[in-house]
Amino acid sequence: MNALTTALDASSDLDNPGSELSSASNSLGSALTECPDHPNATTTVIIIGAGITGIGAAYYLAINNVSYTILEAKDDLGGVWYTHRWHGARCDSEFIKYSYSFKTLLSPYRLQTRDQIHEYLRSVAEDFAILPHIRFNTRVVKAVFDTANARWIVHTTAGVFTSQFLINGNGYFSDPYVPLFKGADTFEGEIVHTSALDSQRTFLEKNVVLVGSGATAICCAPELSAVSQSLVLVQRSPSYIYEISNTVGPLTRACQYLHTRGLTFPLTVLRYAIQWKDDLIFVGFRKFPWFARWFFKHHWHKTIDPDTFQRHFRPRYNPWEQRIPVAIGLKEQLQQKKIVIKTGEIDRFTESSLVMADGEEIRCDVCILATGFNLNLLKFDMHVDEQKIAIGGINFYKGIMLGGVPNYFHPFGAWHTAWTQRSETVTRFAIRIMAYMKAKGFRAVRIDRRDIGFTPPLTSNYIKRCRAMMPRFYGTYDLPAIDNLVSYRFNPRSFKFS
Ligand SMILES: Cc1cc2nc3c(=O)[nH]c(=O)nc-3n(C[C@H](O)[C@H](O)[C@H](O)COP(=O)(O)OP(=O)(O)OC[C@H]3O[C@@H](n4cnc5c(N)ncnc54)[C@H](O)[C@@H]3O)c2cc1C
Numbered sequence: 486m487n488a489l490t491t492a493l494d495a496s497s498d499l500d501n502p503g504s505e506l507s508s509a510s511n512s513l514g515s516a517l518t519e520c521p522d523h524p525n526a527t528t529t530v531i532i533i534g535a536g537i538t539g540i541g542a543a544y545y546l547a548i549n550n551v552s553y554t555i556l557e558a559k560d561d562l563g564g565v566w567y568t569h570r571w572h573g574a575r576c577d578s579e580f581i582k583y584s585y586s587f588k589t590l591l592s593p594y595r596l597q598t599r600d601q602i603h604e605y606l607r608s609v610a611e612d613f614a615i616l617p618h619i620r621f622n623t624r625v626v627k628a629v630f631d632t633a634n635a636r637w638i639v640h641t642t643a644g645v646f647t648s649q650f651l652i653n654g655n656g657y658f659s660d661p662y663v664p665l666f667k668g669a670d671t672f673e674g675e676i677v678h679t680s681a682l683d684s685q686r687t688f689l690e691k692n693v694v695l696v697g698s699g700a701t702a703i704c705c706a707p708e709l710s711a712v713s714q715s716l717v718l719v720q721r722s723p724s725y726i727y728e729i730s731n732t733v734g735p736l737t738r739a740c741q742y743l744h745t746r747g748l749t750f751p752l753t754v755l756r757y758a759i760q761w762k763d764d765l766i767f768v769g770f771r772k773f774p775w776f777a778r779w780f781f782k783h784h785w786h787k788t789i790d791p792d793t794f795q796r797h798f799r800p801r802y803n804p805w806e807q808r809i810p811v812a813i814g815l816k817e818q819l820q821q822k823k824i825v826i827k828t829g830e831i832d833r834f835t836e837s838s839l840v841m842a843d844g845e846e847i848r849c850d851v852c853i854l855a856t857g858f859n860l861n862l863l864k865f866d867m868h869v870d871e872q873k874i875a876i877g878g879i880n881f882y883k884g885i886m887l888g889g890v891p892n893y894f895h896p897f898g899a900w901h902t903a904w905t906q907r908s909e910t911v912t913r914f915a916i917r918i919m920a921y922m923k924a925k926g927f928r929a930v931r932i933d934r935r936d937i938g939f940t941p942p943l944t945s946n947y948i949k950r951c952r953a954m955m956p957r958f959y960g961t962y963d964l965p966a967i968d969n970l971v972s973y974r975f976n977p978r979s980f981k982f983s
Pocket residue numbers: 533534535536537538539556557558559562563564565566569574575576577578583623624625626654655656657658864865898902903904905
């Protein structure tokens with residue numbers, strides 16, 4: 486595959502149960518004109534990445550008969566749900582909401598583990614005949630938009646591909662963030678980042694320290710403590726944490742039952758209702774932080790004493806300024822003293838311990854860093870003709886198009902709720918744009934490059950750390966419940982067609 490690779494034909498006879506798209510979008514792929522320099526290039530869309538974004542995009546393209554190929558760097562699909570293998574890796578969005586709207590997962594559990602999500606994504610790829618369209622072990626290294634021919638030329642580790650449109654689902658995590666600790670090189674135990682941790686490992690004769698306070702640490706701690714001799718959770722500063730029971734409630738059970746009986750709308754309505762609730766909590770907590778702080782205090786008061794709450798559960802920031810980790814089983818393990826929390830700065834490592842800034846020494850054999858990742862929204866070089874595109878600071882319209890980059894869609898999910906609540910909507914929006922172009926005979930679409938102000942809605946450390954490398958979002962309310970109704974109504978005047 487060293488020259489041009491012909492795309493697979495995506496036209497399939499899939500049902501189109503949920504499509505709201507106009508008839509103009511049907512047979513989009515057949516409208517393609519061939520690129521004179523690359524006569525074999527017949528794919529309309531190249532999707533980069535076979536994670537939840539890429540697979541979702543493939544579904545929507547297929548039901549609209551748009552030809553596509555997915556280029557995936559790894560040897561399996563799933564994205565983060567394939568690569569994150571640490572103890573307790575799971576989602577913290579209710580799965581009824583995080584799963585695709587077009588494929589419900591009936592489950593007794595509210596949240597699903599990494600394995601379950603990976604299996605779910607594989608079943609979607611199989612059920613909707615997406616699997617044969619994925620080129621595994623194919624990393625995109627460079628994509629060039631050829632303005633004269635209105636076509637992307639995509640260079641990969643497995644040859645060159647071309648298409649009219651790019652949909653980029655390459656994810657947003659880059660390399661693990663590993664803070665530098667004094668004396669770490671003298672530590673005789675093991676220091677390992679969660680990205681390199683495999684949940685099959687046990688530490689039954691080891692004293693383990695887990696460093697972190699975000700969702701990873703909170704998901705990991707209860708599972709890790711079950712396979713460790715002891716576990717201390719060291720956090721620099723506290724987070725708001727919300728503990729849930731992972732069993733679905735009677736309402737969801739009833740909706741799932743009706744679904745098995747062929748009555749699907751109650752579950753659909755429930756999905757929307759949960760989204761409205763999430764958005765309401767997001768807005769309400771930010772507007773009335775005193776109430777939110779009271780809520781969390783009340784949430785923990787039966788489990789821990791007021792002093793422990795004050796030291797380890799009272800963040801410096803207001804609720805929902807950062808994502809709220811969802812715990813399962815943390816309360817019980819704290820009560821049973823299987824997990825001990827320490828809050829403060831780590832000063833240094835010694836040969837057999839880490840020492841906190843207040844002088845307290847914590848002996849340990851293994852130190853696991855749940856310190857997260859750096860962000861990178863664009864994982865290959867991108868050019869429009871001769872001009873290289875830098876993603877840092879670029880205007881990012883509705884989480885879909887970058888200023889000055891034609892025929893490029895980048896479905897970006899929601900910050901404070903399930904990713905799919907926006908990535909799916911954005912993908913459908915992109916297909917509407919393609920359908921309009923087909924109907925009017927346009928070959929290229931773009932939005933102009935412009936300067937806009939941008940304050941990220943969340944102040945999480947990974948966002949602050951990588952802010953200069955982030956694009957500037959605008960054009961949405963950042964509330965999927967409202968955006969679905971208002972922001973993603975297609976108005977051709979918002980775009981430049983040629
Ligand atoms: C443990 C964990 C828990 C999470 N929980 C939640 C949650 O509860 N709710 C929520 O909304 N979000 C959650 N997230 C965030 C999660 O990243 C998103 O929800 C979502 O999975 C992003 O999907 P994606 O397909 O866009 O990206 P990814 O899953 O990162 O997939 C990107 C894919 O693109 C491929 N790729 C990257 N670069 C290239 C290239 N150059 N060429 C070819 N292929 C490439 C990668 O190999 C990968 O397969 C969680 C993340 C983690 C790690």
